[in-house]
Amino acid sequence: MKVYLLGFMGAGKSYWGKQLADHWQLPYYDLDEVIVEAEEMAIADIFATKGEDYFREKESTLLRELSMQENFLISCGGGTPCFQENMDFMNQHGTTIWLNPSLETMVERLQRKKNKRPLIADLEDKDLMGFVEKKLAERLPFYQQSRHIISSDNISLDTFTENL
Template identity: 80%
Template sequence: MKIYLIGFMGAGKSYWGKQLADHWQAPYYDLDDVIVAEEEMAISDIFATKGEDYFREKESMLLRELSRQGRFLISCGGGTPCFQDNMDFMNDHGTTVWINPPLEAMVDRLKRKKYKRPLIQDLEDEDLYDFVEKKLAERRPFYEQSRVIISSDNISLDTFTEKIDHA
């Protein structure tokens, strides 16, 4: 089992990643956390000091490194599928799952943790919806290449695992 969870920030990738890895007793990695540990600095600091290009190269390298394992579950950053041919790589090496809850649900979650996210930390709450809508539209062509798409915010662990098992 090699599963990549993808989706926009606030979609629930980290939450479901932990749930599913626990359920399947599989090694779990939050790709952003792996990058933070490797770089010994917050993602916002990596973006600020080394730039997004550096971050995306590091992200792609670590994604490929982690994928060498026999089984795993990886929660990817929201932009991971959109750079460095990562989406093709993930589809070639495992099962991609796009977690796609309603836009409003993601925006509500993001309002509570803006400070942790470099792309939105300086946005006013009233500008967040438009930003997420625009950015999601840019990333949608990559996300839509997923093998499994979860478009409900009210899904149980059983339903989630069933969809993946039948992919």
């Protein structure tokens, strides 16, 4: 089984990725963590020192390397599907699942961990909803190509087994 979890920042990809990989007994990778380990620096520092283009190239390369395995679950970064033809690649090589909770849920989660996310670290809380709406609108055409879409704020392991 080859599974790619997709969604915006704060959608729950890392949380559910760990749960599902354990449940399905699959090797688990958080793509952002794999990049941090490979580069030996935080994502915010990669963006600041090497730029987003470099980050996206590295992300795409590592996504393809990890995908050579027989079985895995990868929690992708929020922007992963939007660059380097990654969405087409993931749909060709595995099962894509878009976690799509409400905007309010994602914004609430993001407010708690803003400092760990380079795209929003400098935003005021009052500006976060507008940013998420705008950025999500840009990414929707990619997310909507997912084979499975879970649009709920209240999901469980059963939600995945019922939808796949």
